Amino acid sequence: xxxxxxxxxxPYENIAKGQNCxxxxxxxxxxxxxxxxxxxLRQDGYEVAILECDIEHISIDEAVRRTLELRPKxxxxxxxxxxxxxxxxxxxxxxKADEKLPVxxxxxxxxxxxxxxxxxxxxxxxxxxxxxxxxITEIVQNYERGASQHNVPGVLYRxxxxxxxxxxxKNPADLDELPLPAWDLLPNFPQNYPLAIFGYPKGPVATFxxxxxxxxxxxxxxxxxxxxxxxxxxxxxxFAIMRHLQExxxxxxxxxxxxxxxxxxxxxxxxxxxxxxxxxxxSWSCTARVDTITPExxxxxxxxGCWEISYGLESGSERMLENMRKATTAEQAERAVxxxxxxxxxxxxxFMLGYPGEDEESIAVTKAFVRRLPMTTMxxxxxxxxxxxxxxxxxxxxxxxxxxxxxxxxMNFIYEPDSVDMRTLDREYEAILTGFYKRGQVVRDxxxxxxHNPLHLWRLVKMLGCRVRQRVGI
Ligand code: B12
Ligand code: SF4
Numbered sequence: 001x002x003x004x005x006x007x008x009x010x011p012y013e014n015i016a017k018g019q020n021c022x023x024x025x026x027x028x029x030x031x032x033x034x035x036x037x038x039x040x041l042r043q044d045g046y047e048v049a050i051l052e053c054d055i056e057h058i059s060i061d062e063a064v065r066r067t068l069e070l071r072p073k074x075x076x077x078x079x080x081x082x083x084x085x086x087x088x089x090x091x092x093x094x095x096k097a098d099e100k101l102p103v104x105x106x107x108x109x110x111x112x113x114x115x116x117x118x119x120x121x122x123x124x125x126x127x128x129x130x131x132x133x134x135x136i137t138e139i140v141q142n143y144e145r146g147a148s149q150h151n152v153p154g155v156l157y158r159x160x161x162x163x164x165x166x167x168x169x170k171n172p173a174d175l176d177e178l179p180l181p182a183w184d185l186l187p188n189f190p191q192n193y194p195l196a197i198f199g200y201p202k203g204p205v206a207t208f209x210x211x212x213x214x215x216x217x218x219x220x221x222x223x224x225x226x227x228x229x230x231x232x233x234x235x236x237x238x239f240a241i242m243r244h245l246q247e248x249x250x251x252x253x254x255x256x257x258x259x260x261x262x263x264x265x266x267x268x269x270x271x272x273x274x275x276x277x278x279x280x281x282x283s284w285s286c287t288a289r290v291d292t293i294t295p296e297x298x299x300x301x302x303x304x305g306c307w308e309i310s311y312g313l314e315s316g317s318e319r320m321l322e323n324m325r326k327a328t329t330a331e332q333a334e335r336a337v338x339x340x341x342x343x344x345x346x347x348x349x350x351f352m353l354g355y356p357g358e359d360e361e362s363i364a365v366t367k368a369f370v371r372r373l374p375m376t377t378m379x380x381x382x383x384x385x386x387x388x389x390x391x392x393x394x395x396x397x398x399x400x401x402x403x404x405x406x407x408x409x410x411m412n413f414i415y416e417p418d419s420v421d422m423r424t425l426d427r428e429y430e431a432i433l434t435g436f437y438k439r440g441q442v443v444r445d446x447x448x449x450x451x452h453n454p455l456h457l458w459r460l461v462k463m464l465g466c467r468v469r470q471r472v473g474i
Contacts, residue, residue, distance in 0.1 A: 003049035003070040005041055005140060007034040008063055008077045010087040011053035012409070021466035024459050025197040028055045029207045030189075031078050032257065033107060035181030037132050043179045044137040050185050053086075055193060060086055064093035074140050077124075078107040081386060081408040084117060091123035102143045106132050109405075111224040112388025114156050118163045127156040130225055131171040131212070133178055171226075175212065175233045180241065183249060190249050197459050198377070198449050200253040201283050201307055206245050207255045210238045210271075214259040216289070218312070219325045220355065222388035223259065230263055235271035242275075242282055253307070254284040262288035262309075265297050272304035283307040285346075290336035291328050298343035308346035308376070311336060315351065316369025317362035324355060325390075330369060337373045346376040353429050354383040356391065359419035363428050370436055376445055378436050380429060381410035 009031045030052050038048040049070050053063050067075055067090075075094055077087045091103040106128035110117060114127045126139065126149055135152050142149050149157040154169040172178055183189050183206070190204035210233050212226040233241075245251035262268050275282075285308035293309075301309075313333045315321055321329065340347040351366065370378065385392040386408060395415065404414045413422050436442060450457040 001049075001070060002047065003072050004046040005038075005074050005076060006049045006051065006067045006070050006072045007038055008051045008067065008075065008087075008090060009034060009053055009055075010063065010077060010079075010083045010090055011058065011060065012080070012083040012086060021463050021470065023054070023057075024463040024466060027196040027199065028193050029195065029255070029257070030055065030186055030193050032181055032207060032209055033132065034076075034078055035183060035185070036178060037076065037106075037136050038182035038185055039179035040133045040136055041140065042182055046137070046140065048182065048185060050182070052186065056187065060089045060093065063090050064097065067094060068097055072101070074102045074104060074143050076136075077103065077105045079105050079109040079117070080107060081109040081113070081405050084109055084121070085406050088121040088123060091121065095123045102126065104128065104139060108222060108225050109387065112222055112386070115163055115165070118156050118158070125158060129154045129156065129165075130169050130227075133172050134170045171212075175231055176237045180244065181208070183245075190245075190251055194455075194459075195253075195255055197456050198446055199308075200255070200285070200453075201449070202252045202453055203455060204249070204251055205253045205255060206249065206251045207257050208238075208241060208245075209258045210256055210261060211258045211263065214263070216260070216327060217325050217390070218327075219323075219390040219394070220352065220383065220385070222386045224388040226259070230260070232264070232267060235267055235274055238271055239274045239278075239280075242284075243280065246280075246282055252282060254282060256284060256286040258287060260289060260292070261286035262292045262297070265292065265294070268297060269300055272300040275304040276300075281305060285309065285348075287311070288336075289328060290333045293336055293339065295339050295343065298339055298345060302343045302345050306345050308348055309340055310348040310350055311340075313337075313349045313351055313369075313373075315355070315362065316366040320355060320357060320362050320366075323357040324352075334369075334373060337375060341374040347374070349373060349375040349378040351378065351380040351432075352383050353380055353432070354413050354415065354417060354420075354425045356395065356415070356417050357419075358383075358417045358425075360424070363420070363424075367428075367432055367435070370432055375436075376442070378433075380433055382413045382425070382429060383415060384408050384410050384412070385415055 034050055038050055041048050051058055051063055079087050094101050094103055102125045104126040105124045110127045111129055114129050118124055118127050138152050149155055153166055156163050156165050190206050194203055195205050211230055213230040214223050215228050215230055283305050287310045290311050314324055314326055316330050318330055337347050385395050407414055413425050416422050
């Protein structure tokens, strides 16, 4: 076996030491970015392989070995902040074995911290600063020819000891023209790539992003890769992709991972009408802002198979929402959650604890807010100032907090607000989540989900079994 290009999603298990049993219940979605790049390269005549390290349980050494076995012309690594360290270890392993193999990187971390990342990790030869489809083939061709990369827009490359940057950006002009994500390259797709436990009614599942970009300015959110201008796939194309996933792979539930799926109500209504009029059945979930939905749209979405909507509710405190520049109010949030509930769509509330300005009073307000909203599920992240977010610059200026990169996964408090300490934050975090998940209605709902799809139960049993084995040391 060989491949011209090997694309790697590095493992990031080192951020959750001793927690590896959660692998049975977490979201195992593959990187859509790598799938799209693979689709593009294949369309341009290259053989491609993808290594999804966490999902396929591939260690750093094994990723290096497997890549070298395929004898590629170029290796590409996708980087979230939390994965940079392991991505760099893979790159170093590759370079040690074959100094001439070009290693290129891209992804959300690179879009916001490209220069610093290239300076810190010399095993990376080139970094793509935004979307990759329109330039990936040119980069590979340049390496094949031994040509310089200085004509490729929007990249960082090495010029002797210096990191040079090329001007402008070349993002895909028309998303409909992009090749399909190369799902067929993934071993045992879609069975091996479930969403988080209880996050779908019936598998197998897949993910897709029907738009790119978000015009809002929430100060904790990193929108560097896709920018502020929102671009869409047409409703017809989205519908065709849904059909393709069902007909070719037997997918029964689709999760839209757009930053803002319900950005344009007209477009969503068109998509829903296409689904309803054709009699096509597939459940799906998506994201929306609390100020972009209406009862009418929700009704249409329900009829078209919408199963769950995730809302970034963030906090119950108006003061905190203002601090975050969320541009919505707690009242709007409450109304949206109630409308969603009334439409018969599940509602997932996404919260954040420990943002600058958080204090015991705002935590108490959020607690009460969580208690009274009819959400079916909720998630809370520990506030993390990701590089590329406005709040990162406000907190740290332009200083790079390198020591935190490996902990930037939303599961660690790495910033302490002035008026509440980390111990209180940790305690309240546990209290809010446990309080929610102990609610009778929530427990009944999960039991019902497990009854309809015993695979959820099976995943839970596997996780508990893993924990027991770990405890008794077998
Ligand atoms: C779906 C999703 C997930 C899924 C799937 C992740 C995955 N492997 O892709 C799951 C649920 C598993 C997940 C987990 C996490 N996620 Co997430 N996730 C997303 C989301 C909503 C969409 C990603 C997506 O599919 N985008 C569409 C594709 C097409 O874009 P893309 O992957 O970025 O790829 C393009 C470019 O970046 C570039 N590119 C990417 N890789 C490469 C590689 C090469 C070689 C080249 C040339 C180019 C290139 O070209 C691609 C095509 O244009 C984004 C939000 C966003 N706007 O991206 C957050 C986001 C990426 N996630 C984020 C975070 C923080 C996390 C977690 C740490 C959260 C947590 N608490 O667990 C984990 C870490 C997972 C990990 N592997 O490290 C942050 C990342 C910020 C950062 N600087 O790290 C984002 C940006 C959300 C945000 N706004 O803050 N996530
Ligand atoms: S949190 Fe949501 S609405 Fe706000 S900028 Fe990010 S993607 Fe856009």
